[in-house]
Amino acid sequence: xxxxxxxxxxxxxxxxxxxxxxxxxxxxxxxxxxxxxxxxxxxxxxxxxxxxxxxxxxxxxxxxxxxxxxxxxxxxxxxxxxxxxxxxxxxxxxxxxxxxxxxxxxxxxxxxxxxxxxxxxxxxxxxxxxxxxxxxxxxxxxxxxxxxxxxxxxxxxxxxxxxxxxxxxxxxxxxxxxxxxxxxxxxxxxxxxxxxxxxxxxxxxxxxxxxxxxxxxxxxxxxxxxxxxxxxxxxxxxxxxxxxxxxxxxxxxxxxxxxxxxxxxxxxxxxxxxxxxxxxxxxxxxxxxxxxxxxxxxxxxxxxxxxxxxxxxxxxxxxxxxxxxxxxxxxxxxxxxxxxxxxxxxxxxxxxxxxxxxxxx
Amino acid sequence: xxxxxxxxxxxxxxxxxxxxxxxxxxxxxxxxxxxxxxxxxxxxxxxxxxxxxxxxxxxxxxxxxxxxxxxxxxxxxxxxxxxxxxxxxxxxxxxxxxxxxxxxxxxxxxxxxxxxxxxxxxxxxxxxxxxxxxxxxxxxxxxxxxxxxxxxxxxxxxxxxxxxxxxxxxxxxxxxxxxxxxxxxxxxxxxxxxxxxxxxxxxxxxxxxxxxxxxxxxxxxxxxxxxxxxxxxxxxxxxxxxxxxxxxxxxxxxxxxxxxxxxxxxxxxxxxxxxxxxxxxxxxxxxxxxxxxxxxxxxxxxxxxxxx
Ligand SMILES: Nc1ncnc2c1ncn2[C@@H]1O[C@H](COP(=O)(O)OP(=O)(O)OP(=O)(O)O)[C@@H](O)[C@H]1O
Ligand SMILES: [Mg+2]
Numbered sequence: 069x070x071x072x073x074x075x076x077x078x079x080x081x082x083x084x085x086x087x088x089x090x091x092x093x094x095x096x097x098x099x100x101x102x103x104x105x106x107x108x109x110x111x112x113x114x115x116x117x118x119x120x121x122x123x124x125x126x127x128x129x130x131x132x133x134x135x136x137x138x139x140x141x142x143x144x145x146x147x148x149x150x151x152x153x154x155x156x157x158x159x160x161x162x163x164x165x166x167x168x169x170x171x172x173x174x175x176x177x178x179x180x181x182x183x184x185x186x187x188x189x190x191x192x193x194x195x196x197x198x199x200x201x202x203x204x205x206x207x208x209x210x211x212x213x214x215x216x217x218x219x220x221x222x223x224x225x226x227x228x229x230x231x232x233x234x235x236x237x238x239x240x241x242x243x244x245x246x247x248x249x250x251x252x253x254x255x256x257x258x259x260x261x262x263x264x265x266x267x268x269x270x271x272x273x274x275x276x277x278x279x280x281x282x283x284x285x286x287x288x289x290x291x292x293x294x295x296x297x298x299x300x301x302x303x304x305x306x307x308x309x310x311x312x313x314x315x316x317x318x319x320x321x322x323x324x325x326x327x328x329x330x331x332x333x334x335x336x337x338x339x340x341x342x343x344x345x346x347x348x349x350x351x352x353x354x355x356x357x358x359x360x361x362x363x364x365x366x367x368x369x370x371x372x373x374x375x376x377x378x379x380x381x382x383x384x385x386x387x388x389x390x391x392x393x394x395x396x397x398x399x400x401x402x403x404x405x406x407x408x409x410x411x412x413x414x415x416x417x418x419x420x421x422x423x424x425x426x427x428x429x
Numbered sequence: 430x431x432x433x434x435x436x437x438x439x440x441x442x443x444x445x446x447x448x449x450x451x452x453x454x455x456x457x458x459x460x461x462x463x464x465x466x467x468x469x470x471x472x473x474x475x476x477x478x479x480x481x482x483x484x485x486x487x488x489x490x491x492x493x494x495x496x497x498x499x500x501x502x503x504x505x506x507x508x509x510x511x512x513x514x515x516x517x518x519x520x521x522x523x524x525x526x527x528x529x530x531x532x533x534x535x536x537x538x539x540x541x542x543x544x545x546x547x548x549x550x551x552x553x554x555x556x557x558x559x560x561x562x563x564x565x566x567x568x569x570x571x572x573x574x575x576x577x578x579x580x581x582x583x584x585x586x587x588x589x590x591x592x593x594x595x596x597x598x599x600x601x602x603x604x605x606x607x608x609x610x611x612x613x614x615x616x617x618x619x620x621x622x623x624x625x626x627x628x629x630x631x632x633x634x635x636x637x638x639x640x641x642x643x644x645x646x647x648x649x650x651x652x653x654x655x656x657x658x659x660x661x662x663x664x665x666x667x668x669x670x671x672x673x674x675x676x677x678x679x680x681x682x683x684x685x686x687x688x689x690x691x692x693x694x695x696x697x698x699x700x701x702x703x704x705x706x707x708x709x710x711x712x713x714x715x716x717x718x719x720x721x722x723x724x725x726x727x728x729x730x731x732x733x734x735x736x737x
Binding site for chain 2: 126127128147148149150153154155157159161162163164165174178179222223226
């Protein structure tokens with residue numbers, strides 16, 4: 069229950085973290101608190117510094133500036149092999165000369181635990197991720213999905229305070245990925261561990277994470293729950309990065325409306341002063357299509373269907389408004405069978421005032 | 430038309446498969462059989478200098494006479510002669526010790542190469558093979574020059590006042606070891622380097638992540654993964670050093686005789702081809718052990734490589 073834990077001191081605290089490679093910042097002033105038991109996702113485009121941030125927490129990169137606190141203690145001077153943090157590598161990095169059981173036991177052997185305890189914990193974790201049938205095999209004798217589970221077990225068996233996963237599912241096919249996402253989430257809940265996962269798949273981040281940190285060019289653009297980030301993006305960049313969006317530039321006309329090329333749009337109360345240049349973001353599924361003359365909710369923008377893309381569970385409409393603005397509209401297929409709407413049909417796009425988000429940056 | 434193509438490519442494929450066997454037959458099996466047949470013959474002042482000579486015109490009787498005249502006398506002679514036994518033992522001793530020295534010197538060099546900046550590595554590999562551009566014999570003669578009484582080494586040591594009298598480096602076991610280590614170092618360094626160079630850096634990070642300090646990761650991860658390279662390097666040095674002739678002959682003293690020298694003496698001085706052949710056959714049998722080991726190791730790495 070991350071909401072309840074909010075008051076507790078954070079487990080991990082990044083404080084003004086900067087890392088430069090040859091003078092170019094890869095991580096550029098990240099401050100972030102992660103709570104105990106939280107499933108946190110770092111999301112961002114390729115090259116935005118997600119891996120670098122994770123590697124600094126694991127101890128493979130030394131930050132140029134800032135501190136990393138774990139349980140309130142600065143761990144920057146602690147070498148990686150002494151940090152109570154474990155990482156699942158994107159390439160899995162399984163030891164090719166050791167068997168599956170040997171790989172899983174590797175970390176526990178470093179702790180000089182009694183043999184019996186090592187064996188018990190290895191057996192337990194192998195049962196948990198269902199890899200016992202391959203215990204004696206070498207990594208090259210496993211499928212991609214099996215290797216991924218071995219990598220998972222090898223890190224989890226250490227019972228880390230923080231478990232780091234760098235794009236753990238990138239190598240899996242879509243179906244196996246969906247199943248593993250569910251399993252990872254379940255595992256995290258059951259073990260009560262803190263997970264930090266790196267991904268550039270927004271759907272994956274939304275499904276699994278309690279909170280998401282969206283990164284761009286080494287900075288955190290927004291941190292929040294999946295719903296926060298999707299429904300209330302803090303900037304144009306975040307709104308466009310997460311999901312589909314219609315972005316309309318305009319000028320605030322009064323407290324509750326913005327003048328755009330598509331007309332005057334009703335918006336929820338905004339901080340921006342009248343006359344300020346802003347953008348209005350509208351998610352495609354928040355626009356309703358009505359036939360001309362039908363009752364409308366919110367403001368109605370008349371136009372014509374330019375094209376329809378069928379996607380199974382819904383259809384994606386491109387609507388050219390009479391004002392010339394093009395809108396993307398998602399229409400769920402609630403009932404079976406196609407509606408009679410087709411390219412060229414006249415429609416009215418209905419935009420309710422709670423559908424619009426005003427973005428000032 | 431298409432049938433013809435299949436037919437042809439079938440032939441081509443068979444040829445490709447057969448090629449290594451043909452190679453082995455022409456350059457290994459047939460010479461080996463000739464040496465084997467010589468080793469059970471007797472020395473004779475004739476041309477060729479051994480009997481019996483197989484006479485195909487005598488038919489079956491000829492074969493019978495030929496086989497009847499073969500004997501293992503040469504092998505009995507070898508095993509009853511102290512000089513030969515000593516030469517074998519000396520060869521094994523020299524090979525074992527110099528392989529150990531080569532490992533101790535070669536591994537750190539290979540390790541350093543593999544850890545140096547990527548852009549520099551091709552240059553370092555070049556530097557390792559550079560000595561091959563000069564003929565082997567010339568390089569060994571150069572060492573004669575360096576190691577002799579008025580040679581470079583003594584001059585340098587005297588100039589540095591590390592010694593007061595010139596040291597007799599040449600004609601000693603030390604000189605043999607210097608020559609062998611110098612000549613064979615690339616054969617040790619390159620296989621180890623190629624194994625270390627392929628080592629995935631993230632494996633060492635994973636080891637550190639799991640609580641393993643760097644020095645320990647070297648033993649638990651780096652070394653096991655470099656082992657095929659170490660074994661290949663060790664065998665590439667050990668096997669030819671056992672039969673080495675030029676280095677002990679030019680740099681070694683008269684008190685030391687390695688089996689290669691014994692062989693040379695029998696073959697060229699005593700003109701006893703059968704005795705020399707017997708020596709060679711025994712040498713081959715001795716070397717079969719490490720060769721089989723090497724084959725086994727290679728098969729294992731191949732198997733590992735196939736799915737990576
Ligand atoms: N060892 C390094 N040396 C030089 N530059 C580096 C190094 N590691 C990362 N960088 C640079 O730092 C930036 C951030 O890299 P990072 O690996 O953190 O990105 P990422 O967000 O994980 O991207 P991806 O999603 O593609 O994995 C990139 O521009 C990258 O080129
Ligand atoms: Mg990355």
